[in-house]
Amino acid sequence: MNISKNAVPPQALRLITGPAKVTTYESTGGQVTQQFAQHNLGLIPSIGAGSIIHDNASGSGTVTRLILSNPTTPKDSVQIQATDIDQPFLDQLSADAASNAWPVTATNQRGESLSFADETFTHSITNIGIIFFTGAGLDGTKEIHRTLKPGGVAIVNCWESVTWQPAIFAVHAHFRSKHPFPAPTTNWKDGKQIRKVMIDAGFAEEKMKVETSEAWAKVGGGEDGFRAWVEKTWAYLAGIAGWFPDDERDWDEEVDMLAKVLRSYGEEQGVKVVGDEVWLRASQWVVVAEK
Numbered sequence: 001m002n003i004s005k006n007a008v009p010p011q012a013l014r015l016i017t018g019p020a021k022v023t024t025y026e027s028t029g030g031q032v033t034q035q036f037a038q039h040n041l042g043l044i045p046s047i048g049a050g051s052i053i054h055d056n057a058s059g060s061g062t063v064t065r066l067i068l069s070n071p072t073t074p075k076d077s078v079q080i081q082a083t084d085i086d087q088p089f090l091d092q093l094s095a096d097a098a099s100n101a102w103p104v105t106a107t108n109q110r111g112e113s114l115s116f117a118d119e120t121f122t123h124s125i126t127n128i129g130i131i132f133f134t135g136a137g138l139d140g141t142k143e144i145h146r147t148l149k150p151g152g153v154a155i156v157n158c159w160e161s162v163t164w165q166p167a168i169f170a171v172h173a174h175f176r177s178k179h180p181f182p183a184p185t186t187n188w189k190d191g192k193q194i195r196k197v198m199i200d201a202g203f204a205e206e207k208m209k210v211e212t213s214e215a216w217a218k219v220g221g222g223e224d225g226f227r228a229w230v231e232k233t234w235a236y237l238a239g240i241a242g243w244f245p246d247d248e249r250d251w252d253e254e255v256d257m258l259a260k261v262l263r264s265y266g267e268e269q270g271v272k273v274v275g276d277e278v279w280l281r282a283s284q285w286v287v288v289a290e291k
């Protein structure tokens with residue numbers, strides 16, 4: 001993730017450095033990427049014996065873990081290559097793979113220039129990764145196509161909506177008004193771009209299925225639990241715009257405002273209270289394509 005390393009306030013540093021970064025991600029946005037991956041794996045036939053799977057832009061192995069925890073996966077006869085550019089995530093996955101004897105190799109590779117030979121994989125799954133690839137996603141999508149066997153299946157997805165994104169923008173605008181939040185260079189929200197890059201990379205439109213689905217981050221632990229989730233979310237995402245000298249001084253107020261803005265949202269804006277949990281919605285566009 002492209003998070004600024006400049007003047008990171010200590011409050012963020014403790015949440016996004018080394019192994020803490022992995023747990024911060026997994027307990028915030030990772031909750032919904034995990035649900036997307038679970039949903040998307042349900043769109044394809046179960047993973048069969050002899051499958052060679054690419055968990056592309058893997059993070060700490062969200063897709064890998066779901067595949068291996070599925071009782072129908074023949075673990076003795078599949079191989080998984082997990083790749084990412086963020087070493088703490090790969091370290092976590094490698095450690096878990098070693099201690100559980102999982103058939104997984106985790107390597108640090110950019111999705112835009114993979115070391116794998118042409119037509120290596122039976123499955124290539126890029127869970128909320130395509131948006132980070134250069135060329136508005138196309139450079140990595142060409143690699144997905146190149147490394148997939150004919151008849152192999154690719155799953156790619158991108159955000160359609162994220163409830164906490166406009167709230168982050170509001171807090172940023174309030175506390176960092178001299179520094180506009182960098183505008184996204186590519187619009188992924190209407191599903192046109194993800195379909196386009198898949199076609200431009202070589203996938204045939206008639207062998208592609210495109211759909212949307214939603215997931216919910218479910219935050220328990222009452223007020224304290226919610227504030228902790230909000231603080232981690234601010235720590236993980238506010239640095240996309242860069243960190244600023246006043247962030248350290250303003251930290252508590254920034255986090256409080258983010259919590260307040262989110263609490264002010266109704267269900268239409270993506271927040272609902274269910275029992276003693278706060279649920280926050282995110283939705284995806286997913287493309288399943290056969291090469």
Ligand SMILES: C[S@@+](CC[C@H](N)C(=O)[O-])C[C@H]1O[C@@H](n2cnc3c(N)ncnc32)[C@H](O)[C@@H]1O
Nearest residue numbers: 001033057058059062084085086110111127132
């Ligand atoms: C939103 S996370 C998704 C992680 C994981 N797939 C999941 O479902 O939770 C995006 C991941 O893309 C990785 N990433 C960003 N740019 C990348 C690139 N150019 N090549 C490979 N991975 C990249 C990040 O390091 C991060 O782990």
